[in-house]
Amino acid sequence: MDEAHRGYTLDAELREDDLGFRNLEDYLSAYKRVLEYFDATRIALTATPALHTREIFGNPVYRYSYRQAVIDGYLIDHRPPRRITTALSQTGITFNKDEEVSIIDPRTGQVDLFNLPDEVGFEVAEFNKKVYTEPFNRAVAEAIALECPPTERGKTLIFAARNDHADTLVKALEYALEQEYGPQPHDLVEKITGTVDKPLDRIKAFKNDPRPKYVVTVDLLTTGIDVPAITNLVFVRRVNSRILYDQMIGRATRRCDEIGKEYFRIFDAVDIYTNLQDFTDMRPVVADPGLTFTTLLADLERAPSEEDRAFVRDQIVVKLRLKLRRLEGARREALETVLGNLDELPDRLKDAAPAETLAFFGQHPTLAATLDAVRPEGRGNGVFISEHEDELLSVEDDYGATASPADYIDAFEHFIRDNMNTTPALIAATQRPRELTREALKSLARLLDENGFSEAALRQAYGRARNADIAAHIIGFVRQAAIGDPLVPYATRVDNGVRRILASRDWTQKQRQWLNRIGKALKSQPVGDPELFNEGVFPRDGGFAVIDRDFGHELDAVLKDLNTAIWDSHAA
Numbered sequence: 001m002d003e004a005h006r007g008y009t010l011d012a013e014l015r016e017d018d019l020g021f022r023n024l025e026d027y028l029s030a031y032k033r034v035l036e037y038f039d040a041t042r043i044a045l046t047a048t049p050a051l052h053t054r055e056i057f058g059n060p061v062y063r064y065s066y067r068q069a070v071i072d073g074y075l076i077d078h079r080p081p082r083r084i085t086t087a088l089s090q091t092g093i094t095f096n097k098d099e100e101v102s103i104i105d106p107r108t109g110q111v112d113l114f115n116l117p118d119e120v121g122f123e124v125a126e127f128n129k130k131v132y133t134e135p136f137n138r139a140v141a142e143a144i145a146l147e148c149p150p151t152e153r154g155k156t157l158i159f160a161a162r163n164d165h166a167d168t169l170v171k172a173l174e175y176a177l178e179q180e181y182g183p184q185p186h187d188l189v190e191k192i193t194g195t196v197d198k199p200l201d202r203i204k205a206f207k208n209d210p211r212p213k214y215v216v217t218v219d220l221l222t223t224g225i226d227v228p229a230i231t232n233l234v235f236v237r238r239v240n241s242r243i244l245y246d247q248m249i250g251r252a253t254r255r256c257d258e259i260g261k262e263y264f265r266i267f268d269a270v271d272i273y274t275n276l277q278d279f280t281d282m283r284p285v286v287a288d289p290g291l292t293f294t295t296l297l298a299d300l301e302r303a304p305s306e307e308d309r310a311f312v313r314d315q316i317v318v319k320l321r322l323k324l325r326r327l328e329g330a331r332r333e334a335l336e337t338v339l340g341n342l343d344e345l346p347d348r349l350k351d352a353a354p355a356e357t358l359a360f361f362g363q364h365p366t367l368a369a370t371l372d373a374v375r376p377e378g379r380g381n382g383v384f385i386s387e388h389e390d391e392l393l394s395v396e397d398d399y400g401a402t403a404s405p406a407d408y409i410d411a412f413e414h415f416i417r418d419n420m421n422t423t424p425a426l427i428a429a430t431q432r433p434r435e436l437t438r439e440a441l442k443s444l445a446r447l448l449d450e451n452g453f454s455e456a457a458l459r460q461a462y463g464r465a466r467n468a469d470i471a472a473h474i475i476g477f478v479r480q481a482a483i484g485d486p487l488v489p490y491a492t493r494v495d496n497g498v499r500r501i502l503a504s505r506d507w508t509q510k511q512r513q514w515l516n517r518i519g520k521a522l523k524s525q526p527v528g529d530p531e532l533f534n535e536g537v538f539p540r541d542g543g544f545a546v547i548d549r550d551f552g553h554e555l556d557a558v559l560k561d562l563n564t565a566i567w568d569s570h571a572a
Helices: 016-020 030-037 051-057 066-071 087-091 134-147 163-181 199-208 242-252 293-302 306-326 329-339 342-351 354-363 367-372 405-419 424-431 438-450 455-465 474-483 490-504 509-522 530-534 543-550 555-567
Strands: 082-086 093-095 100-104 111-115 120-122 131-133 155-159 189-191 214-217 230-235 263-268 383-386 392-397
Touching: 030 051, 066 438, 082 087, 082 134, 087 093, 087 134, 093 383, 120 383, 131 134, 134 163, 134 230, 134 263, 134 392, 155 242, 163 189, 163 214, 230 242, 242 263, 293 306, 293 354, 293 367, 306 342, 306 354, 329 342, 342 354, 392 455, 405 424, 405 455, 405 474, 424 438, 424 474, 438 474, 455 474, 490 509, 490 555, 509 530, 509 543, 509 555, 530 543, 530 555, 543 555
Parallel strands: 082 263, 131 383, 155 214, 155 230, 189 214, 230 263
Antiparallel strands: 082 392, 093 120, 100 111, 100 383
């Protein structure tokens, strides 16, 4: 089973006594039943395991994380998220008491006018879900146009809140690009959702063709789609699921060497990155939402014990609260004429004995059917339309707990200085570069990543705060923080190191050729150790054993000398 996290439903909690009045089929997970039908070993694959994944398949037997794949060079890292700030995202949107507002029914498109009995406010998390705001979307589109120009290599994927919101963003981005760069091809920006004609063909075009270069989606491209050329992700939609968020981020992690993709960028217009909460380990509630009041009342009547009756009564109370919130207008007034204050009714039933709930519905025999017929309508299901003006204020890097690139660098330097003598990887990088191995480099990268520091983020921070050369390697950043080594582009370090080694002694012509080839290989695999010869063109030439023979069986020492030549500060 691939994408095993999608088995979202577990068996619901079912007490033994419930079997006396409930159908067992209502509680069993269809997903799990399908799996158990086959008499076979089940192997589950997922990049984002959740609690329900472990409940169904057991604990993972093997883990290979995104961060490890970045460290190993199989996936691409991202730079610190860029926070898009507008005037409205800072202040929110407020409608005043007695203000006449337009509210649209998203199902029918009908717009009605309402006078608000109370003040209503919306934070940025609710934009484009509970309140439509074209000025906010125009400001976000302006930021996208400025940050992701059409001449830039790579593509941009934008996540919208709903289908009509995607249409709004497409129009706003087309306008912003034309305002900034002049007339653009008609197919530069496109919406790809389940509502468009032949969506799979459009996804193939996004992956393989030069255009569209910007795509707006809702759910279709959030998971399972591989478009390596995506270099920018834009969130104009808040999500509260860590699984979904990680899957959405995964759209940009693929390598794309043909366009020189070294990192990807995240643009956050709805404060998703800093406010996202991890719901991965929250056990899902799988009670059947389709149970009607009529069914629940029959359960209440059949329940054999007082505990069972209280259990059913509580479900009736919860369902009643939801229905009454949706009940408005003439229907609500008619029910209140018969039943009294509806807002107090759930609490009255909650505090009474279960038998009184049964008696209450018995006194009003049509009430259950009336409540079952209630559907969301009017303003309760409508979306506010805001005409509040908005403007783009800033697009800035978000370094999380650290407020700025300078703060991020300061935190990094303190971490390195406090730990440079505590772990073998840091000791090798700062004091004994001769002993560096690929495994030590991976260990170093893991250590830094666990403490919130990545090469992509450091490059961005040093580039912005100190105007430093951001082509330096992670080892260069560590040595700069620990001992003040100058930040030098890594390719320059390798070239200088190879020149120093070539000049250090008399080499044979064959050995000089090997050293130049090793230097080229080290520009993509930055540590010289025997593992280097297990990949690329070296295995074809006999690998380490053959090349070691050409160096008089001293290749291991030569590689250590080369590491020293590259990382010694004089290599600059």
